[in-house]
Amino acid sequence: MHLSNSTLSAVEAPVSVPTYDRSGVTAGIVHFGVGGFHRAHQAMYLDRLMNQGEALDWGICGMGVMPSDARMRDVLRASDGLYTLVVKNPDGTREERVIGSIVDYVYAPDDPAAAVERLADPAIRIVSLTITEGGYNFHHVTGEFDLDNPDVRHDLADPGHPRTVFGLVCAGLALRRERGIAPFTIMSCDNIQGNGDMARRTFTAYAEALDPALAAWLRENVPFPNSMVDRITPVTTDADRADVAQRYGIDDAWPVVCEDFTQWVLEDSFVSGRPAYEKVGVQVVDDVVPYELMKLRLLNASHQGLCYFGYLAGYRAVHDVTRNPLFSTFLLRYMDEEATPTLSPLPGVDLDAYKHKLIERFSNEYVADTVARLCAESSDRIPKWLMPVVRENLAAGRQVGLSAAIVASWARYDEGVDEHGEPIAIVDRMADELRAVAQGNREDVLAFLRNRQVFGDVVDDPRFTEPYAAALTALHRHGSVATLEQIMGNVPA
Secondary structure, three states: EOOHHHHHHHHOOOOEEOOHHHHHHEEEEEEEEHHHHHHHHHHHHHHHHHHHOOOOOEEEEEEEEOOHHHHHHHHHHOOOOOOEEEEEEOOOOOEEEEEEEEEEEHHHHHHHHHHHHHHHHHOEEEEEEEEOOHHEOOOOEEEEOOOHHHHHHHHHHHHOOOOOOOOOOOOOHHHHHHHHHOOEEEEEEEOOOOHHHHHHHHHHHHHHHHHHHHHHHHHHHHHOOOOEEOOOOOOHHHHHHHHHHHHHOOOOOOEEEOOOOHHHHHOEEEOOOOOOOHHOOOOOEEHHHHHHHHHHHHHHHHHHHHHHHHHHHHEHHHHHHHOOOOHHHHHHHHHHHHHHHHHHHOOEEEEHHHHHHHHHHHHHOOOOOOOHHHHHHHHHHHHHHHHHHHHHHHHHHOOOHHHHHHHHHHHHHHOOOOOOOOOOOOOOOOOOHHHHHHHOOOOOOHHHHHOOHHHOOHHHHHHHHHHHHHHHHHHHHHHHHHHHHHHHHHHOO
16 A cells, blocks of 8 residues: 555554644645654654644645755655654564654755745744754864855855755745745754754854845844754665565555654744644753753764774674673763763753663664664764764863774774775765775874864874774774773773
């Protein structure tokens, strides 16, 4: 049975379906970056709220800008925006739902002017983003917006035919300003420290280069709430599609599989209203930053702590890595000794329980998360998730040996061959550059760290370079498991 509005009533238990009339749902949100995570998280929360009979004027219109987004356009249009969400619990049980909160999808390259008009529609009151850590187009070290990006240069020269999220959003805001329409809120849901603040800086920098008057209006009128989002959502596989077809009789070209845990902490700063997210489990707070740092520096940085060591040793499934006590103990030591000292107190949050819950989540075999997924796009992840921990600890005179070992494992991974001689397919926008630099690791143990575009001046600090060099040398001589055993014996508990 092909999933669509016309077949929705034929979906049988145990799969639940929307209880609301989708024909009455109108779009109030444009979302850039519709992928697995957005559909397992923000769209799921909204669907949950709609099932309570609320927020029917807050449907989601997805908007794509990348060539790869064309496939999502085709899949969602064929299914009327519907898709199957399969939640896999650690005990092997499942929860299955058809999500109906996405009601439209606009692929901007098809008609940029129409995409801008959609953003200028007064019904659109929120523009939300999951465009990945690399999508904000800023320098890893300075934080400055990159005006030399070829697509940004194109949009500034030809603002009537924008290619980027910055060009599209600012063109939509410009039309709203010109027509006397209230602005929308720009809500970042990406894994970046101060994601709303970063979005404000980058969109304002683009607007300043385009039209200083627009930038001034944006600064005055457009809010950018910070948020923290969390749910492990692996890439959908053909096996997932086949599983949904076999178990439930549903032909879904792009179902979503995720873990049972989900969290969303959101700053309450909106200009034209918002859905009542707090009614469906979202924590709406005045200050997101402490929650955000907890998640980025414990969960996200720990993912980097296990993935390179694990991949080099031959692991391909995240749960297999985490179930090895050597690796899980290493992660807990990193979280306790280097990440936690950089966090602010969070009243009511048991950090020790949170850390052990992370290990439990990583160990969920039914989610079937892959080590390769965690290794991807490291040049956007390590500088945003781990290096801030390093810099804060160095500034405070604290140890950085475990963080240095994680960076060393990345340097070894980017040499492009694992410990069994198998080639590594490096997935990173800087893959060619990083691989070329990593090839010099054996001749110059600090070669990888000399990339100041990624690491800044940490290569000048022996407190970091000494444990880094020791870990990388051990990785070359003895492999990842022996290196971790050595580190766990040498770093004070």
